[in-house]
Amino acid sequence: MTNFIDELRWRGMLNDMTPGTEEQLTKEMTAGYIGFDPTAPSLHIGNLATIMLLVHFQRAGHKPFALVGGATGMIGDPSGKAAERDFLSEETLRANQEGIRRQLAQFLDFESGANAAEMVNNYDWFKEFSFLGFLREAGKHLTVNYMMAKDSVKKRLETGISFTEFSYQLLQGYDYYWLYKNKGVRLQMGGSDQWGNITTGTELIRRKEAGESTDETRSEDSLAYALTTPLVTKSDGTKFGKSESGNVWLDPRMTSPYQFYQFWINAADEDCTRLIRVFSLLGKDEIESLEQQHAEAPHLRILQKALAQDVTIRVHGQAGYDLAVKASEVLYGKATLETLQQIEANEFEVIFEGVPQTEISAEELAEAQNLTDLLSVATRGEVYASKGEARRAISQNAVSINKTKVSDPAALVPSNWLQGRYLLISKGKKNHLLKKA
Numbered sequence: 001m002t003n004f005i006d007e008l009r010w011r012g013m014l015n016d017m018t019p020g021t022e023e024q025l026t027k028e029m030t031a032g033y034i035g036f037d038p039t040a041p042s043l044h045i046g047n048l049a050t051i052m053l054l055v056h057f058q059r060a061g062h063k064p065f066a067l068v069g070g071a072t073g074m075i076g077d078p079s080g081k082a083a084e085r086d087f088l089s090e091e092t093l094r095a096n097q098e099g100i101r102r103q104l105a106q107f108l109d110f111e112s113g114a115n116a117a118e119m120v121n122n123y124d125w126f127k128e129f130s131f132l133g134f135l136r137e138a139g140k141h142l143t144v145n146y147m148m149a150k151d152s153v154k155k156r157l158e159t160g161i162s163f164t165e166f167s168y169q170l171l172q173g174y175d176y177y178w179l180y181k182n183k184g185v186r187l188q189m190g191g192s193d194q195w196g197n198i199t200t201g202t203e204l205i206r207r208k209e210a211g212e213s214t215d216e217t218r219s220e221d222s223l224a225y226a227l228t229t230p231l232v233t234k235s236d237g238t239k240f241g242k243s244e245s246g247n248v249w250l251d252p253r254m255t256s257p258y259q260f261y262q263f264w265i266n267a268a269d270e271d272c273t274r275l276i277r278v279f280s281l282l283g284k285d286e287i288e289s290l291e292q293q294h295a296e297a298p299h300l301r302i303l304q305k306a307l308a309q310d311v312t313i314r315v316h317g318q319a320g321y322d323l324a325v326k327a328s329e330v331l332y333g334k335a336t337l338e339t340l341q342q343i344e345a346n347e348f349e350v351i352f353e354g355v356p357q358t359e360i361s362a363e364e365l366a367e368a369q370n371l372t373d374l375l376s377v378a379t380r381g382e383v384y385a386s387k388g389e390a391r392r393a394i395s396q397n398a399v400s401i402n403k404t405k406v407s408d409p410a411a412l413v414p415s416n417w418l419q420g421r422y423l424l425i426s427k428g429k430k431n432h433l434l435k436k437a
Contacts, residue, residue: 035122045263046241070093279307308324371411421435
């Protein structure tokens with residue numbers, strides 16, 4: 001059991017909250033929720049910061065709800081978006097919802113008794129809602145002036161916003177009201193860009209339950225509360241959560257455990273102090289100890305390794321982490337030929353996923369008289385632009401074949417193919433896999 005607000009404060013995960021929130025959470029076990037948009041088949045590490053809110057919330061003894069927006073996902077939240085989003089089909093949304101449901105179960109305890117996590121889908125209460133019924137239930141309680149004052153709307157007024165996206169905050173607000181009435185939920189949480197949508201919900205609850213009083217300064221009789229966490233950005237101010245190939249997903253089919261692990265390992269030193277607080281479950285004393293060790297020997301990347309280990313194990317399990325570490329050692333560490341030969345067949349393609357590969361036909365292999373021919377022909381100019389460049393690199397001891405340095409440009413083609421069909425060609429830290437057709 002921990003104090004939820006205190007935990008968020010030292011981790012740098014508290015952005016804003018409505019008056020009375022801390023008092024409510026200190027007083028009793030409270031039900032709170034976060035909504036997840038099913039616009040992709042997987043959540044990504046940008047979602048992980050808000051997932052961690054729910055994790056800490058449950059660890060503090062409160063009851064977390066995860067809302068999958070099966071209904072609101074049909075519209076799309078305008079928050080943080082510069083243009084209207086494309087609609088997804090119901091079939092795609094259903095498939096996405098199932099993927100997200102499975103991923104959230106990795107982080108939250110759904111069987112812990114009184115504060116067991118619950119998952120809900122707003123399609124369940126919106127599917128039978130008529131347009132006129134929704135206007136009576138929600139639309140009449142909030143003014144257009146109130147809705148237009150929200151940042152997510154104001155930022156889109158110049159470029160244009162459809163009535164569909166304009167009404168999104170009403171739908172999200174009604175989600176909160178429904179959960180308040182039917183599940184006893186008293187707190188909605190989210191990223192700082194969600195403040196406007198979340199407070200629409202607290203206001204809708206206040207007006208429907210306590211009348212039309214405009215006094216918003218009272219905290220002692222608040223019915224519902226709001227809390228947000230800062231959006232995670234890099235030290236240079238750019239958005240966090242993307243690699244060179246795009247989003248870093250929690251689904252191993254979309255981002256492999258190796259690629260996921262490498263994302264954290266490659267985090268900049270100046271970002272790690274914040275990232276390890278937000279994304280790991282390591283305690284305050286342990287993190288501060290790691291920070292001190294890192295400051296004394298930054299080249300050992302102690303913070304990055306601790307962060308990558310904690311997050312990769314929780315997302316991909318111990319086996320996924322072990323394979324990611326093994327792949328890193330093979331590709332970037334001091335692996336030997338013996339290490340390569342010990343890789344199991346079922347691990348081989350996983351380890352070398354993302355490494356550029358070239359197939360060499362039997363005819364091309366027969367024409368390669370020596371190592372120089374093999375390197376220049378087989379890599380199609382992707383590693384060495386010409387035979388002359390390949391010859392010079394070999395002569396300068398800049399080439400490794402299966403992690404073994406080669407120095408004779410006229411040497412015969414190697415016979416020790418990995419798995420009987422692969423050669424790993426390394427030029428500095430760059431790797432290229434040659435495969436027999």
